[in-house]
Amino acid sequence: MSMINTGFLEYDELAEMQKMPTDERYAKGPVAVIECVQEIPCNPCEAACKLGAIKIGEPITNLPILDGDKCIGCGICVAKCSGLAIFIVNKVYSATTATIAFPYEYSPTPDVGLVVEAVNRRGKMICDGKVVKVMNPLSFDHTPVVTIEIPKEYADEVRSMRRG
Amino acid sequence: MLQKKDVVVVGAGPAGLAASIEAGKAGASVLLVDLNLKAGGQLFKQIHKFFGSSEHRSGTRGFDIGNQLLDEAKEAGVEIWLGSTVIGLFPRMKVVIEKGMDSNKKEVITVQAKKIIIATGASENVIRFKGWTIPGVMGAGAAQTMINVNHVKPGRRVVMLGSGNVGLIVSYQLMQAGCEVVALVEAAPKIGGYAVHAAKIRRAGVPIYMNHTIVEAIPGEDGCVSKVIIAKVDSNFMPISGTEKELEADTVTLAAGLKPSVELSKLMKCECTFNGVFGGSIPLHNESMETSVEGIYVAGDSTGVEEANTALEEGKIAGISAAEALGYLTAEEGNKERTEIWKRLDALRMGPFGERRLAEKNNILEEYRIRVGAPSKEELMEVDDDVDD
Numbered sequence: 049m050s051m052i053n054t055g056f057l058e059y060d061e062l063a064e065m066q067k068m069p070t071d072e073r074y075a076k077g078p079v080a081v082i083e084c085v086q087e088i089p090c091n092p093c094e095a096a097c098k099l100g101a102i103k104i105g106e107p108i109t110n111l112p113i114l115d116g117d118k119c120i121g122c123g124i125c126v127a128k129c130s131g132l133a134i135f136i137v138n139k140v141y142s143a144t145t146a147t148i149a150f151p152y153e154y155s156p157t158p159d160v161g162l163v164v165e166a167v168n169r170r171g172k173m174i175c176d177g178k179v180v181k182v183m184n185p186l187s188f189d190h191t192p193v194v195t196i197e198i199p200k201e202y203a204d205e206v207r208s209m210r211r212g
Numbered sequence: 213m214l215q216k217k218d219v220v221v222v223g224a225g226p227a228g229l230a231a232s233i234e235a236g237k238a239g240a241s242v243l244l245v246d247l248n249l250k251a252g253g254q255l256f257k258q259i260h261k262f263f264g265s266s267e268h269r270s271g272t273r274g275f276d277i278g279n280q281l282l283d284e285a286k287e288a289g290v291e292i293w294l295g296s297t298v299i300g301l302f303p304r305m306k307v308v309i310e311k312g313m314d315s316n317k318k319e320v321i322t323v324q325a326k327k328i329i330i331a332t333g334a335s336e337n338v339i340r341f342k343g344w345t346i347p348g349v350m351g352a353g354a355a356q357t358m359i360n361v362n363h364v365k366p367g368r369r370v371v372m373l374g375s376g377n378v379g380l381i382v383s384y385q386l387m388q389a390g391c392e393v394v395a396l397v398e399a400a401p402k403i404g405g406y407a408v409h410a411a412k413i414r415r416a417g418v419p420i421y422m423n424h425t426i427v428e429a430i431p432g433e434d435g436c437v438s439k440v441i442i443a444k445v446d447s448n449f450m451p452i453s454g455t456e457k458e459l460e461a462d463t464v465t466l467a468a469g470l471k472p473s474v475e476l477s478k479l480m481k482c483e484c485t486f487n488g489v490f491g492g493s494i495p496l497h498n499e500s501m502e503t504s505v506e507g508i509y510v511a512g513d514s515t516g517v518e519e520a521n522t523a524l525e526e527g528k529i530a531g532i533s534a535a536e537a538l539g540y541l542t543a544e545e546g547n548k549e550r551t552e553i554w555k556r557l558d559a560l561r562m563g564p565f566g567e568r569r570l571a572e573k574n575n576i577l578e579e580y581r582i583r584v585g586a587p588s589k590e591e592l593m594e595v596d597d598d599v600d601d
Contacts, residue, residue, distance in 0.1 A: 057407075086407050087563030089560045089563060131263070208415040
């Protein structure tokens with residue numbers, strides 16, 4: 049797979065290796081997108097989801113599987129994932145825009161309203177993004193989850209923002 | 213005067229702390245000795261959330277795990293000597309310790325142990341290239357200590373060599389500390405560590421040069437690194453002339469793997485074996501983590517480089533087994549605990565990153581059965597009968 053050579057996968061490659069939310073699920077609102085395609089011994093995401101939407105089971109090297117019907121896109125798993133590999137994608141934020149929520153452990157934590165450079169999986173700037181929400185409660189243990197609004201067409205591509 | 217302890221544990225990283233806690237909880241008197249001024253080994257440098265099972269502290273940051281372990285050690289009555297180093301192991305389990313090395317009250321103390329647990333960890337490998345000795349070139353572990361323990365940036369612009377988990381994680385943490393990682397250079401054709409760690413630094417825009425190595429670090433007027441030359445390598449990992457690229461950087465960090473620290477095991481003439489997957493020469497051990505020498509146990513990276521979770525579990529086994537051998541636990545209790553822990557260790561060693569270690573661990577246990585069978589008394593015990601207490 050290309051990820052072990054380059055360090056990232058494009059969305060269609062990810063979709064081949066892992067169950068991504070269906071178009072019907074994306075149409076219903078925010079949902080977790082888990083970009084975790086290697087069988088590594090790790091399962092905090094499973095315990096993080098109180099709705100039971102993420103299943104790993106035994107052994108703990110199983111890949112996480114998301115049940116889109118149970119997921120409400122709350123974002124708790126985003127902060128709990130040690131690999132920072134979970135994102136919340138809302139493709140129906142408005143008629144023309146989507147939102148991406150991602151873990152952001154760099155300083156400074158951006159403020160709501162700030163316009164940032166939205167980047168793809170290889171750190172390339174794709175478009176402007178507007179910070180619409182920042183979640184950083186104690187329970188997230190210093191992993192703020194930042195939500196940015198971007199043009200809808202980039203929803204499968206944008207995964208972070210350029211560091212300030 | 214000779215001090216007496218049931219168990220002396222050398223090295224207060226995750227393996228040594230876990231071993232001390234288990235032995236102490238069982239009722240043994242435990243002395244834990246560490247060279248550093250704070251216990252915890254590498255845990256206090258680890259500011260990221262750990263992988264592993266959520267039942268066993270995964271999702272918790274390394275330094276928080278370190279603090280939890282220190283609390284548990286205190287509760288278990290473990291005596292900890294910091295800034296202290298074992299300078300000799302002598303027949304009949306005598307441990308000679310230089311205590312308080314950094315203070316003016318330095319003294320050499322001999323401790324009579326009943327059991328010794330060696331958890332001395334590992335040291336970083338070095339890659340040599342032209343300019344590898346000039347200021348600004350350092351181990352990735354050193355850079356990590358600077359940023360996460362001492363809160364000092366090693367430089368502004370860093371070139372990282374090595375794409376194993378250490379190289380990937382420290383690159384990320386260098387950026388969190390405010391450094392720029394100008395490149396991550398890897399001689400192999402694929403990334404060595406977890407893809408999720410690589411993905412984090414790719415998202416942050418770090419270029420990863422696969423099939424590349426560092427050819428030279430060039431000093432500036434101040435004698436420190438100012439430029440780094442990298443080049444593509446051929447299938448024998450030799451630089452290909454004409455492919456050189458010059459990078460502006462003031463720091464080079466090397467993450468080229470680790471080597472188990474086996475000096476004390478060798479001193480005690482524990483049977484060793486060479487194992488490439490585990491980083492080099494390592495002492496053989498059985499399912500109780502006991503070496504070929506009765507009463508000497510090993511755990512963690514010093515018996516094969518892995519990670520903190522496996523070190524913790526192996527340390528627990530060593531502590532439980534030492535306590536059991538001293539009569540603080542019944543064989544039944546010991547066996548029950550060990551069975552559970554080996555199950556967890558097997559789970560941690562599954563998947564594409566773990567399966568080679570799982571196979572090699574089983575080979576080591578098998579080699580122990582064939583070459584050692586059962587642990588034997590110290591070789592020197594019989595001959596050196598006149599050693600003075």
